[in-house]
Amino acid sequence: MTETQRPVEPVEIEAPAQRRTVSKKIVALMAGNMVGRVGALASLGLATIMVARIGGPELVGAFTLVRILPGLLCQLSNAGLPAAAPYFLADGSASGRVYDQSRVRPTLAWLTVVGALIGGLSWLALTPLLYLVFFKSFGIWVTVAAAVPSFTQGYVSVGKGLLQGTEDMRGASMAIAVEEFVFLPIYGVILIGWYGPGALIAGLVLADVAAAAWIARRLARRGFFAGWGRPDLRLARTISSYGFRGYLGQLIDLLQLRFDMALLGGLAGPKVLGVYTVASKFAELVQLPGLALNYVLFPDFAKDDKAEATRRTRKLILPAFGVSVVAALPLAAIAGTALPWIFGDVFDDAVVPTYIRLAGVVTFGVTGLIMAYLYGVGRPGAASTCQGIGLAVVVIAGVMLIPSFGAEGAATATALSFVATTAALLVWFFHVERAERNGRADQAVKVEKVEKKG
Structure with a gap:
């Protein structure tokens, strides 16, 4: 038996077992992630219903603003740590570099604190502008108080990345649900003696x-805080550089999803934003299959030969679209009665924006599939x-449509951006x-010429 033959026999024997193991792992990860996402959406939905019943559309608008705007600021101030943390906690083995974990972990913690401080201070610096554009109806002190979520949200977002980096995928999926769930009992207790946007911010x-605290306790059990050295400034720059580059696409995606809300809140006010928030969250349920598809197939494509990944992706385009259509149809069927019944008659105006958003988000299954392919073959x-194209569409269409059409204009802008992103992908x-096909054909011609010459 020659050297080139030696690896063949065990691969043929072990490949089926390995494939079954990988498949089971993928299914388990997908199930855990889906449970976490569904739990988070359920908790957020209950929280939105609670806020809507207490304060109507205006308070829902305030709830949306103090969740989204600090979150956007956190994405910038923490230097993409949620994306960078798993990579550096894994020793950067994909690049062939090995990092000293006794320095990586304290450096990540130090960057988390610094990012949170920058987020909170940046909010305070922007308070006059934020007050005039978004919070004028709530008062200056509510605007100032919203600086606190800009400080605290960063710890949660980075903490989920730290759980992933320590290979606690179950904990990372649970954290997605815990993040939204804990608001419900806390806000319920606060409502015993305090109402209004101030109580909302305190609850958040x-x-x-x-x-x-829950994430920190889970990290402690896995030894994350043991054996620390000193933070490394050079390593901090390396982590920040990687984080910014790696998080660019996700930041664009977040802006694409939330720009319409921010613009609507600034141009139409919190009442219209509250109505639109209900429509948006209901329609975004269609994204769950696409998110799961992306989550499962990205690592799978990364292991495939590029030609095989391309073949599988092409084969899955129509099924991926079909899954999103199947998910959208029942939501469209019940939107007209479910939204007013759940949130109150004052939310009748959310029905039409819901239909419009559903028409656009139905392409998200294809988006998730092709993005998994591009990341898997090394083309992030x-x-x-492509996400940037979608963002440009939502910005241009939003500026053109929202002043005249309000929530329906925002829904149209977002639907167009979803379609544009999918089309670009x-x-x-x-x-x-x-x-790739032309390259294979050229290679075949060259081989044929060589064989003829031989």
Whole structure:
């Protein structure tokens, strides 16, 4: 038996067992992630119902603003740590570099604190502008108080990345649900003696503290805080650089999803934003299959040969679209009666924006599939470029439509951005597929010429 033959026999014997093991792991990870996401959405839905019943659309608008705007600021101030933490806690083995974990962990913790401080201070610096654009109806002190969630939310978002980096995927999936769930009992207790936006902010801050404490306890059990050295400034720069580059696409995605809300809140006020928030959250349920598809297939494609990954992706495009359509149809069927019944008759105006958003988000299954492919074959920049096209569409369409059409204009802008992103991804995928097919054909011709000469 030759050397080239030696690895073949065990691979043929072990491959089926390995594939079954990988498949079981993928299914388990998908199930855990889906449970976490569904739990988070259920908790957020209950929280939105609670807020809507207490304060109507205006308070729902305040709830949306103090969740989204501090979150956007955190994404910038923490230097992409949620994306960078898993990579550096895994020793950076993918790049062939090994990092001293006794320095990585304290450096990540130090960056988390610094990012949270920058987020809170940045909010305070922007308070006059935020007050004039978003919070004028609530008062200046509510605007100032919203700086606290800008400080606390960073700990939760980075904490989930730390759980992933310590290979606690079950904990990371649970944290997605815990983050939203803990708000419910805390806010319920606060409502015993305090109402209004101030109580809302207090509930969100205490929920962040509780979720961060839960994450810290789980990390401690896995030895994250043991054996620390000193934080490393050079390593901090390396981590920040990686984080910014790696988180660009996700930040664009977040802006694409939330720009319409921020613009609507600024132009139409919190009451219209509250109505639109209900429509948005209901329609976004269609994204769950696409998110799960992306979560499962990305690592799978990364292990595949590029030609095999391309073949599988092309084969799955129509089924991925079909899954999203199947998910959207029942939501469209019940939206007209469910939304007013659940949230109150004052939310009748949420029905039409829901239908419009559903028409756009139905393409998200294809989006999740092709983004998994692009990341899997080492083209994350292509995915970010396509997401950037979607962001440009929502910004341009939002500025044009929201002043005249309010919530329906925001829904139209977002639906168009979903379709534009999916279309850009499809164009890129077929371009890559065609280039790969031409490359294989050219290679075959060269081989044929060599054989004829031989």
